[in-house]
Structure formats: structure tokens, C-alpha cells
Amino acid sequence: METLMRNPVFPKQAACILGSSIAIALVASFAAGAFAPGARMYGSLSPALLVGVSSLATGLAATLLFCIFSYHRYEEISRLSAEIDAVLHEGRPLIISDYREGDVAVLRNEVGKVCARLSKTAEDLAEEKRALANALADISHQIRTPLTAAELMVPVIERSSDAREQAKKLRELESLIDRVSWLVTSLLKIARIDAGAIKLTSQVTGAADVVRAAVEPLAVAFDLNDVTCEIRVAPETRFTGDAAWTAESLSNVLKNCMEHTPAGGTVRVEASEDAVACRFCISDSGPGIAQADLPHIFERFYRGSAGTESDDAGTAADYESAMRPKGFGIGLSLAQALVNAQGGSIRATNAAHGGARFDIVFPKLTV
Known part of the structure; x- marks a missing residue:
């Protein structure tokens, strides 16, 4: 009741109801002739006075009911206010499973929804912050490895008096620079895709032309790695x-x-078309993908058990890792982003005959 009486509105409302009840009782008494001539001041009460008394009693009862109702109402609001303070200052969740009727219950549910939405937004922001921190750490690690290898290679080139050895090391150094350039370019492409800055067009073209454009930049790399690339596209x-x-x-x-x-293996590219979609299939004769890596193969910077690098900068492990790279964990993530941006899908599995298999499907638009 103390909380109720502290509310500045409640005493005014109660006084208004009580005053109205007394006024109604007096008016009723006068109207019925409670003070008409001949009515005795003492003794038996006149019917008019009984009407006034009953009206006053009714008003008092209404005032009492109003006080009880208002007390419970303000108590509920006070509890809700305390729970909101706990949510804001203590981080406790607001329980919104209130199935009662009434304005306060509705208000409680709506406030609960707002608190849940704000909590979800805060969790999303925290997750994005953690993801950004992890991404920055991964990017710095990926760039550091080839740069460390290049740093170790420079004094070797300076000390070498063999022209052939110097030429070999210079080619390796150029390869490392190309790797860093490719990494930065790929990261910029992913950033543009995430920001929606890449404008994709939709045109009909031959699947063979698309495959040829994909293979040509890698022709020299296939030769250097002694890997055959087979194209099977009608x-x-x-x-x-x-x-x-x-x-x-x-x-x-x-x-x-x-x-x-x-070395000596084969990578095969196939394309087919039906009434539903255009499908590309890329498979290889390698060892395949570890089962533990399959669910994460398209995750950004994920390299799997075979792609783990040393965390110690400036070591020979960095040099060896840079010279025999197994990828940055960027290429497949970029491929998935580009495919998904066009409404397609990409899936990685292990082929029945061995090796990895990637199925890329672009559904046809139907009206």
C-alpha cells in the first residue's frame, strides 16, 4: 500500500470517487425530501435519508473496490519495473510467459518481446565482434607466413654465389609475392561480396566457355604440378x-x-544441363577430404588437419609451409560466396572411386 500511496495519481482518483459518492448521496437525500418539513431529526429515519445513506455506502464500497484494484495494478507495475531494472543493470532475462488477461499482462509481454529482441541484437553484435577479431587474426597469420618465408629467403639469395641458385630463389620469392597478392585480392573480393558491392549479371552463354575461362589461368600451375586437367563439356x-x-x-x-x-594425378571438370538446372562437377584423384573436415570445408580460413601451420614467426616451418602450400582457406569460401550470390549451391563430397568431388548447381529460373 505504501507504493500505491506514493503514486501521485492514486490519491486524486480515490478522492474524486469518494467525493462523487458523497455528493450523489446528498443530492439523492435532498431530492427525496430527506430534510423536508415534518421530518424528525431524531427518531426513525425517513426513507429519503435511507436512500442517502445507502448511496453513501455504495460510494464507499466502490471507493474500496477501486483502492483494492488499483493496489494490485500498481503492485504488478512495480514488480515489472523492478524486473526491467534487473534486466538493464544485472543482465537477467525477463520472463514473459504471462498468460493472464489485462493491460498490465499485455504490457509485460510486449516489454518482454522488446527485451528479447535487444538481447538478441546484443548477442549478434558480440558474435560479430568476435568474428571480426578472429578474421583479423587469421588474415595476419595468413599474410605473415609467406612474408616470413620471403624474409628468410633474402639473405640466402644475398649470400649465394651460384647464379642458378639465385635464379631459383628469385622464382620462389616471386611465387611468394604472387601468393600474398592473390590472398589480398581474394580477401577484397570477399569483402565486396559481403558488402553487396559486386553487381552480378545474368546472361546465357556456353558452359564450355565458362569452364575454359576458369582453367586457362591455372594452365601453367597444372603443368608445374604435373597434374592433368580433363574437360568434359558438351x-x-x-x-x-x-x-x-x-x-x-x-x-x-x-x-x-x-x-x-x-603428381601424375588428374582433375576433371564436367558440365551438364537439364530442364531444372545447369550443373558443374569438379573431381580429383587425390586422397579426398577427411570426414572431420567436410562440414567445415567452405568456412573462411578453415584449412583442416592437413593445413595447420606453425605459430612461431621466423622459423623454418613457416618457410617449408610457404614453399609447399595447401591453401589459405580462402578459395573455397570465395567460390561458395560467388555461387550463393547467384542463387546456386555448392557441395563437397568424396567420390566413390576416391578423391574429392565438388557439385555446383545453378537452378534455372521458371515463371
Whole structure:
């Protein structure tokens, strides 16, 4: 009741109801002739006075009921206010499973929904902050490895008096620079995709042209790694989408397969078309993908058990890792982003005959 009386509105409301009840009782008494001539002041009460008394009693009862109702109402509001303070200052969740009727119950449920939404927003922001911190750590680690290898290689080149050895080390140094350039370029592409800054077009073109555009940049790398690239695409197979960015995604998958295929192996590219979709299939004759890695193969910076690098900067492990790279964990993530941006899907499995298999499907738009 103390909380109720502290409310500035409640005493005014109660006084208004009580005053109105007394006024009604007096008016009723006068109207009925409670003070008419001949009415005795003492003795038996006149009917008019009884009407006034009953009206006053009714008013008092109404005032009492109003006080009880208001007390419970303000108590509920006070509890809700205390719970909101606990949510704001102590981080406790607000329980909104209030199935009672009434304005306060409705208000409680609505406030609970707002608190739940704000809590979810705070969790999302915290998760994004953690993801950003992890991404920055991964990027710095990925760039550090080839740069460390290049740093170790410079004094070797300076001390070497053999022209052939110097030429070999210079080619390796150039390869490291190319790797860093590719990494930075890929990260910028992913950032543009995440920001929605890449404009994708949709045109009908030959699937063979898309595959050819994906394979050509890797032709020298296939030769250096002694890996054969087989293309099996029917000339009449058509593809509808952004040919340039699709070739980029296929090229990233091809690069990944090539890096995990031993010398003398084969990477195969196939394309087919039906009434539902245009499908690309890329497979290799390598060892395949570990079952533990399959669910994470498209995660950004995920490299699997075979791609673990040393965390000690400036060591020979960094040099060896840079010279025999197994990828940055960027290519497949970029490929998936480009495919998904066009409404397609990409799935990684292990082929029945061995090796990894990537199925890329672009559904056809139907009206």
C-alpha cells in the first residue's frame, strides 16, 4: 500500500470517487425530501435519508473496490519495473510467459518481446565482434607466413654465389609475392561480396566457355604440378548467369583440387544441363577430404588437419609451409560466396572411386 500511496495519481482518483459518492448521496437525500418539513431529526429515519445513506455506502464500497484494484495494478507495475531494472543493470532475462488477461499482462509481454529482441541484437553484435577479431587474426597469420618465408629467403639469395641458385630463389620469392597478392585480392573480393558491392549479371552463354575461362589461368600451375586437367563439356550445354564470376568460382575450386592432387594425378571438370538446372562437377584423384573436415570445408580460413601451420614467426616451418602450400582457406569460401550470390549451391563430397568431388548447381529460373 505504501507504493500505491506514493503514486501521485492514486490519491486524486480515490478522492474524486469518494467525493462523487458523497455528493450523489446528498443530492439523492435532498431530492427525496430527506430534510423536508415534518421530518424528525431524531427518531426513525425517513426513507429519503435511507436512500442517502445507502448511496453513501455504495460510494464507499466502490471507493474500496477501486483502492483494492488499483493496489494490485500498481503492485504488478512495480514488480515489472523492478524486473526491467534487473534486466538493464544485472543482465537477467525477463520472463514473459504471462498468460493472464489485462493491460498490465499485455504490457509485460510486449516489454518482454522488446527485451528479447535487444538481447538478441546484443548477442549478434558480440558474435560479430568476435568474428571480426578472429578474421583479423587469421588474415595476419595468413599474410605473415609467406612474408616470413620471403624474409628468410633474402639473405640466402644475398649470400649465394651460384647464379642458378639465385635464379631459383628469385622464382620462389616471386611465387611468394604472387601468393600474398592473390590472398589480398581474394580477401577484397570477399569483402565486396559481403558488402553487396559486386553487381552480378545474368546472361546465357556456353558452359564450355565458362569452364575454359576458369582453367586457362591455372594452365601453367597444372603443368608445374604435373597434374592433368580433363574437360568434359558438351558444346550445346548452356549456362545462365554471370559467366566471369562463375569462372572465378570454378577456378578457385580447380586450384584447391590441383593443390591436393599428387603428381601424375588428374582433375576433371564436367558440365551438364537439364530442364531444372545447369550443373558443374569438379573431381580429383587425390586422397579426398577427411570426414572431420567436410562440414567445415567452405568456412573462411578453415584449412583442416592437413593445413595447420606453425605459430612461431621466423622459423623454418613457416618457410617449408610457404614453399609447399595447401591453401589459405580462402578459395573455397570465395567460390561458395560467388555461387550463393547467384542463387546456386555448392557441395563437397568424396567420390566413390576416391578423391574429392565438388557439385555446383545453378537452378534455372521458371515463371
